[in-house]
Amino acid sequence: MTDNISELEMRRKKLLFRGGHRGTKENDILMGRFMDKHLSTLTEEQLDTFEALINEVPDADFFKWATGKEQAPAQYDTDVLRMIRDLSNA
Known part of the structure; x- marks a missing residue:
């Protein structure tokens, strides 16, 4: 169990870094x-x-989807993107 927890935490740390360095300030x-x-x-x-949003989606598309300016394709229109969109519209 400890190994799973540390693997998840390591993954979260990597995502924290990569998610905070997307390429555009917005x-x-x-x-x-x-x-x-x-x-x-x-x-x-x-x-x-x-992770798929970070690795697969170009910055311009992500911004449009996250701010609700465009509808995301079905494969990316997920609960995670909706959580991001909810915060961007708050």
Whole structure:
């Protein structure tokens, strides 16, 4: 059990760094707010989803989806993106 916890924590630390260095200040802020509020409580599946957003989605698309300016494709329209969008519209 301890190994699983430390693996999850290591993964969260890596995502914290990568999520805070997206390439644009606007996305860094959106990701930062989300990570401050939710990163420590995300499930492994949600971490997978968050990691896909970081690794696969170009900055411009992410910003449009996260701010609700455009609808995300189904594969990215997840609970994680909705949590990010809710914070960006708060």
